[in-house]
Amino acid sequence: MSSSTSSALETEIFQYIDVHQSDFIKDLKEWVAVKSDSVQPVLRKEVIRMMALAADRLAALGATVTLVSLGSHQLPDGQDLPLPPVILGELGKDPQNPTVCFYGHTDVQPAKKEDGWKTDPYTLTEIDGNLYGRGATDNKGPVLAWINAVETFKALKLAMPVNFKFVIEGMEEAGSLGLEKLLEEENQRFFSDVDYIVISDNLWLSNKKPALTYGSRGNACFFVEVECGGKDLHSGTFGGIIHEPLTDLIALLDSLVDPTGHIQIPGIYDSVAALTEEERKLYESIAFDLEEHKNNSGVKKFLYGTKEEILLHLWRYPSLSIHGIEGAFHEPGIKTVIPAKVVGKFSIRQVPHMDLSVVKKQVVEHLESVFSKRNSPNKLRVSMPLGAKPWLADVNDPLYKAARRAIKTVFGEDPDYIRDGSTVPIARMFQSITQKSVIMFPIGAADDGEHSQNEKISRFLLFVHLLYKRSGEKPL
Amino acid sequence: MSSSTSSALETEIFQYIDVHQSDFIKDLKEWVAVKSDSVQPVLRKEVIRMMALAADRLAALGATVTLVSLGSHQLPDGQDLPLPPVILGELGKDPQNPTVCFYGHTDVQPAKKEDGWKTDPYTLTEIDGNLYGRGATDNKGPVLAWINAVETFKALKLAMPVNFKFVIEGMEEAGSLGLEKLLEEENQRFFSDVDYIVISDNLWLSNKKPALTYGSRGNACFFVEVECGGKDLHSGTFGGIIHEPLTDLIALLDSLVDPTGHIQIPGIYDSVAALTEEERKLYESIAFDLEEHKNNSGVKKFLYGTKEEILLHLWRYPSLSIHGIEGAFHEPGIKTVIPAKVVGKFSIRQVPHMDLSVVKKQVVEHLESVFSKRNSPNKLRVSMPLGAKPWLADVNDPLYKAARRAIKTVFGEDPDYIRDGSTVPIARMFQSITQKSVIMFPIGAADDGEHSQNEKISRFLLFVHLLYKRSGEKPL
Numbered sequence: 001m002s003s004s005t006s007s008a009l010e011t012e013i014f015q016y017i018d019v020h021q022s023d024f025i026k027d028l029k030e031w032v033a034v035k036s037d038s039v040q041p042v043l044r045k046e047v048i049r050m051m052a053l054a055a056d057r058l059a060a061l062g063a064t065v066t067l068v069s070l071g072s073h074q075l076p077d078g079q080d081l082p083l084p085p086v087i088l089g090e091l092g093k094d095p096q097n098p099t100v101c102f103y104g105h106t107d108v109q110p111a112k113k114e115d116g117w118k119t120d121p122y123t124l125t126e127i128d129g130n131l132y133g134r135g136a137t138d139n140k141g142p143v144l145a146w147i148n149a150v151e152t153f154k155a156l157k158l159a160m161p162v163n164f165k166f167v168i169e170g171m172e173e174a175g176s177l178g179l180e181k182l183l184e185e186e187n188q189r190f191f192s193d194v195d196y197i198v199i200s201d202n203l204w205l206s207n208k209k210p211a212l213t214y215g216s217r218g219n220a221c222f223f224v225e226v227e228c229g230g231k232d233l234h235s236g237t238f239g240g241i242i243h244e245p246l247t248d249l250i251a252l253l254d255s256l257v258d259p260t261g262h263i264q265i266p267g268i269y270d271s272v273a274a275l276t277e278e279e280r281k282l283y284e285s286i287a288f289d290l291e292e293h294k295n296n297s298g299v300k301k302f303l304y305g306t307k308e309e310i311l312l313h314l315w316r317y318p319s320l321s322i323h324g325i326e327g328a329f330h331e332p333g334i335k336t337v338i339p340a341k342v343v344g345k346f347s348i349r350q351v352p353h354m355d356l357s358v359v360k361k362q363v364v365e366h367l368e369s370v371f372s373k374r375n376s377p378n379k380l381r382v383s384m385p386l387g388a389k390p391w392l393a394d395v396n397d398p399l400y401k402a403a404r405r406a407i408k409t410v411f412g413e414d415p416d417y418i419r420d421g422s423t424v425p426i427a428r429m430f431q432s433i434t435q436k437s438v439i440m441f442p443i444g445a446a447d448d449g450e451h452s453q454n455e456k457i458s459r460f461l462l463f464v465h466l467l468y469k470r471s472g473e474k475p476l
Numbered sequence: 477m478s479s480s481t482s483s484a485l486e487t488e489i490f491q492y493i494d495v496h497q498s499d500f501i502k503d504l505k506e507w508v509a510v511k512s513d514s515v516q517p518v519l520r521k522e523v524i525r526m527m528a529l530a531a532d533r534l535a536a537l538g539a540t541v542t543l544v545s546l547g548s549h550q551l552p553d554g555q556d557l558p559l560p561p562v563i564l565g566e567l568g569k570d571p572q573n574p575t576v577c578f579y580g581h582t583d584v585q586p587a588k589k590e591d592g593w594k595t596d597p598y599t600l601t602e603i604d605g606n607l608y609g610r611g612a613t614d615n616k617g618p619v620l621a622w623i624n625a626v627e628t629f630k631a632l633k634l635a636m637p638v639n640f641k642f643v644i645e646g647m648e649e650a651g652s653l654g655l656e657k658l659l660e661e662e663n664q665r666f667f668s669d670v671d672y673i674v675i676s677d678n679l680w681l682s683n684k685k686p687a688l689t690y691g692s693r694g695n696a697c698f699f700v701e702v703e704c705g706g707k708d709l710h711s712g713t714f715g716g717i718i719h720e721p722l723t724d725l726i727a728l729l730d731s732l733v734d735p736t737g738h739i740q741i742p743g744i745y746d747s748v749a750a751l752t753e754e755e756r757k758l759y760e761s762i763a764f765d766l767e768e769h770k771n772n773s774g775v776k777k778f779l780y781g782t783k784e785e786i787l788l789h790l791w792r793y794p795s796l797s798i799h800g801i802e803g804a805f806h807e808p809g810i811k812t813v814i815p816a817k818v819v820g821k822f823s824i825r826q827v828p829h830m831d832l833s834v835v836k837k838q839v840v841e842h843l844e845s846v847f848s849k850r851n852s853p854n855k856l857r858v859s860m861p862l863g864a865k866p867w868l869a870d871v872n873d874p875l876y877k878a879a880r881r882a883i884k885t886v887f888g889e890d891p892d893y894i895r896d897g898s899t900v901p902i903a904r905m906f907q908s909i910t911q912k913s914v915i916m917f918p919i920g921a922a923d924d925g926e927h928s929q930n931e932k933i934s935r936f937l938l939f940v941h942l943l944y945k946r947s948g949e950k951p952l
Contacts, residue, residue, distance in 0.1 A: 040808070116707065231929050231930060233773055234898055237926070238897070240794070242773065242775050246800070247733055248735075298707055298709075299704045302717050314714075320715070321723075323711070323804065328800030330802055337585075338799075339800065347812055349712055377775065452707050453708055
């Protein structure tokens with residue numbers, strides 16, 4: 001950070017933050033302790049409790065807070081489950097100031113100690129300057145970083161350079177159910193005076209260099225269910241005389257992607273945008289350490305050998321990942337069972353200009369075609385329980401230029417313009433509904449391990465970004 | 477049951493059993509309540525507690541009971557776990573009487589209510605004359621049937637027509653670890669005066685007609701582990717640029733068996749015994765209701781259309797079943813994860829004269845060959861944590877003829893001579909080590925659902941067999 005150019009004001013802010021680091025971390029510890037996992041229905045009440053905590057926190061800042069109810073949703077098994085409310089917050093109404101709307105989420109991915117966490121995932125634990133815990137980087141840490149930044153201004157009785165609005169949701173990890181409808185309803189009200197929308201829900205490309213993100217891939221999740229009957233069978237009593245559902249499912253899943261990562265579903269690449277020369281040039285200039293990224297992943301070798309190929313396949317080409325199987329034996333040890341009903345789960349990260357309904361049709365037709373060749377009497381059901389669209393912004397937008405300037409001020413270097421291989425449907429949603437400028441600026445390093453075991457955020461990064469936020473707002 | 481030919485003695489026994497049915501069921505309820513699951517390491521203490529309960533029960537009959545310690549075993553993760561002791565029991569030493577040794581086990585397969593049980597698996601529940609609960613038929617019910625039969629003789633102060641020995645173990649569902657060594661050690665001691673060995677750990681072929689079993693398939697269980705690194709990855713951040721371990725594993729599992737159930741591992745059928753004309757004739761005479769068996773399974777269609785083909789593929793040809801995957805996402809909902817380490821689990825039910833070490837070699841070579849063609853940098857490990865051999869007895873042995881006579885007396889009809897598609901390694905072990913006559917006679921109907929959800933035993937079958945046991949012993 002370029003402290004040599006700090007003003008007296010900046011020094012005052014630095015000092016406040018330094019003195020209050022442990023308070024800020026205490027806040028994060030309290031939030032991480034809430035098992036606000038929106039994926040597992042049984043934890044929904046914790047997600048709702050987390051929303052109440054976040055609302056209280058914003059209200060304590062002096063913000064006007066509204067909890068908007070989104071009703072309920074139906075699970076695949078027919079169960080009706082309440083959706084957590086969305087927080088709409090407002091702080092400052094000076095017509096001379098621009099209005100910045102910050103979006104974040106307080107729900108998290110599933111996490112269990114026995115999945116391979118070194119520390120309890122719901123107990124924020126600091127080791128060597130890193131704060132480990134589920135939600136530390138995705139996305140409780142960044143949400144609190146914003147809140148703590150505003151709090152610093154308040155505590156020091158400084159004039160706020162912008163008006164703030166907050167949209168905090170609790171279903172991001174489960175597809176932001178109900179949010180699109182809310183944005184549409186609030187477009188002419190809550191969003192009418194918003195100038196800029198800022199999202200901090202992704203990571204830098206490296207562990208060290210700041211970045212700004214201008215695009216993200218979509219995510220089409222699929223369930224493939226194969227069922228032979230109502231009950232699991234003994235492999236001794238029925239092995240060899242029935243079409244086993246898991247054998248059918250394994251064949252279906254094996255038909256999806258080849259060993260080079262190429263998706264085998266006919267027509268799936270037809271609508272992928274062609275790569276322009278200008279776009280290719282953008283990739284060439286990005287500082288990206290292949291070895292560092294490989295070390296972050298823990299894998300021995302990538303599918304491609306050059307920086308450009310890696311980034312192209314991560315950002316602007318689709319990929320298909322198989323996540324697992326529900327209903328089969330999954331515990332340690334042996335169970336000689338023929339599972340009666342198994343559900344394979346995979347997802348396609350799709351890119352402009354793939355259409356979700358076309359992708360769904362291609363997947364269903366492909367799987368039905370593979371299945372029909374097996375002459376299996378089992379029942380096949382394919383569904384797409386979640387479909388999020390990709391997002392792409394214009395790097396020449398003034399918002400991106402302002403953010404670039406802010407990063408330069410705080411970090412002393414230009415950020416990379418990057419895309420994100422993962423999905424932030426909210427970026428696309430905000431842009432297409434509100435028609436405002438949307439930027440994603442990450443508060444998290446490449447090795448933060450979002451969605452993984454031992455998720456963390458660096459103490460350094462967390463607090464440098466508190467400053468960054470302040471400087472970053474100035475140019476707006 | 478042919479009650480018209482009952483003697484006064486038989487009538488007395490009938491009456492005692494009728495009056496005490498609820499006591500006997502209370503015993504079974506108490507045993508089923510113990511979660512003596514030998515597959516999951518965390519429940520090992522319950523298996524050991526179950527052995528103590530069974531030992532007390534035998535001692536209460538007046539038997540001399542020895543609990544033989546088997547030491548401990550090592551799990552794949554390196555953890556050392558104590559083995560439950562084996563019970564050796566003795567009741568009666570009249571040199572004029574033959575000595576019958578009964579084998580059974582009190583451990584069970586894993587069971588959870590949420591797997592699809594209508595009732596709590598560890599609470600024995602009677603519905604329409606069926607007693608539901610894990611272990612009801614496999615194998616706690618049959619073990620208690622024997623104990624209750626002896627108890628009836630004791631209560632009525634009747635002379636025992638045979639000397640009894642009992643071998644009760646607690647690791648059958650996990651491969652009878654340590655038992656083979658014990659049998660070898662006790663061969664010249666405990667087994668020296670044993671004449672006949674009787675095992676009741678399988679099912680009839682139908683829901684109605686009694687059967688005697690003269691063979692069982694073996695079971696070679698395999699773990700296929702594929703690993704890319706130390707931690708799970710986000711499918712947005714790494715999807716499209718790495719060789720995903722689960723994609724590798726799915727391809728490996730898909731190479732094992734074709735849609736017709738034919739195993740694709742080169743050489744695997746080379747040592748399967750040729751079918752003789754005499755053997756084929758034995759199959760023709762068996763009463764077997766294909767429709768009934770299909771209804772028991774819940775599946776719509778079998779792989780074969782005739783009784784003979786079905787029985788041949790169930791009993792004397794090998795089969796391969798995939799049981800599940802450890803390490804992948806297996807819960808309801810969605811988790812967009814790339815699992816870092818996944819372990820596929822499958823087993824081969826092998827038959828005479830397939831050799832376990834050859835089977836293992838063929839499996840390892842096949843999987844390594846498929847894997848090498850994928851050019852994956854991931855780590856492959858194949859292991860065979862459990863290998864149980866098939867068993868085959870001579871249906872012309874006097875023991876089988878005596879048992880046939882006994883069934884005729886109690887049920888009024890001849891039993892079928894059948895084989896079992898599942899594995900009872902103990903039958904082969906007893907026969908090859910002790911060189912005694914071994915018979916398996918099932919106490920359980922085809923629809924009992926062993927290893928499955930909603931396992932049950934019929935109240936009628938349980939108590940008819942108490943008589944059967946008495947009559948069955950007479951001819952020895």
